[in-house]
Amino acid sequence: MIHNYDSEDKALLAVDCIIFGFDQEELKILLVKRDFEPEKGMWSLMGGFLKRSENLDEAAERILLHLTGINNVYLEQLHSYSKIDRDPVERTVSVAYFALINIEEHNKELIKQYSAQWFNISNAPGLIFDHEMMVKKAISRLRYRTSTVPIGFELLPQKFTMRQLQKMYEAILGEKLDKRNFINKINSLDILRKLDEKDMESSKKGSFLYTFDEQKYKRKAADGFSFKL
């Protein structure tokens, strides 16, 4: 151990959040317009600083709550960024997190206060500092994670149709999937509950609604089953 509890080398710790949402068509991220220098007026991720009284996960939760008004969100630590002059004001190391939220649930007033806006990942604006690297890595991690753990449901309302589920995965993976193969695959996993209810928005016939049966999934997972899309 190179021993040196020397306060001269302390740094500011920031947390920046890549907030993903899904609007039934495209994968989106929530960005804020900076209203202070440096880079005032530019788009950036929502961020904040780590406080003495909290750990990084808690800081990310707090930041997310401030912007969206929602709590109990899927949050995962992504990576830490430490280029010496990444923030021109002061030495700052930023820990990036990504979040999955149901886009319908967030507080629209709040995000207006922060001059925040949803952008499709395919046409998001340029971002400050190293935030674009963060987004890129977040998308890649999201693709992996949603293919191996059933967290995609976090992006959908509690009740959803097979088509919505498929479109969500297509938006994340960036490729079209075959309808029949997709449904066969999902059904073979046996972790959804089919409801008697139908969604009548999307077609005249209506399409059945499903929910993710988390209890069932957990029981199966404990028993050695592993989700694989």
Add this chain to the structure above:
Amino acid sequence: MIHNYDSEDKALLAVDCIIFGFDQEELKILLVKRDFEPEKGMWSLMGGFLKRSENLDEAAERILLHLTGINNVYLEQLHSYSKIDRDPVERTVSVAYFALINIEEHNKELIKQYSAQWFNISNAPGLIFDHEMMVKKAISRLRYRTSTVPIGFELLPQKFTMRQLQKMYEAILGEKLDKRNFINKINSLDILRKLDEKDMESSKKGSFLYTFDEQKYKRKAADGFSFKL
């Protein structure tokens, strides 16, 4: 952005390294015995503090060089740990890295100076703070990474036999692999160069040596090929 460039909330940034090696039989990690308080005499990961003049990757390289005497090592950032009292002395956030080194190449004098020692991952001692969590996550990440990117070679000498390669993967994945299937798989990837040379250590017949053809791999990768064990 929650704006608060307030130095009161600065923290010490530590870097801790999970150093993996492979001794032809088992996956190993290099641990150091702490010679200072707190937890003096306990085993821990090799660590150090981030300096103003370097980024995290550089700090990890420096720490690794100090302990092993080697440079240009495969290093990957793993995760950041920030529990408030994880270090009882002072608020410290630690960024864990893992490294893959050819166990034959490290400087044995240096590690003696640090009272460091190699342990099989299956019977490593208890570790200080949250270092055991770090090791656990590192193994899991290593399994994923070595299955999707050809980095396992970092653990082997430049020339290696098929059997050594197989044993290395078995040690990482924690399961036996079928010899014929393994060789067929590796050969189908077409990223090794078979040498005329044989290794005569392991058998009377001798076994052919191979090297990883990184150029070929890169060309193929650029062309859409993806390594998958």
Add this chain to the structure above:
DNA sequence: TTAACAAGTGTAATTAAAACACTTATATAT
């Protein structure tokens, strides 16, 4: 009544993964 629209459904073909056992080369012991 029929035209339009998305929902819903199953099978065959292809590809990938897994299971499996004998022969070869060589050093050492008899």
Add this chain to the structure above:
DNA sequence: ATATATAAGTGTTTTAATTACACTTGTTAA
């Protein structure tokens, strides 16, 4: 010199997973 022991080396068959693919159903609105 011959036999024995040891690890290297080598293909095929079986099984499982993935992919490709097209018509019918229910309902509303024209």
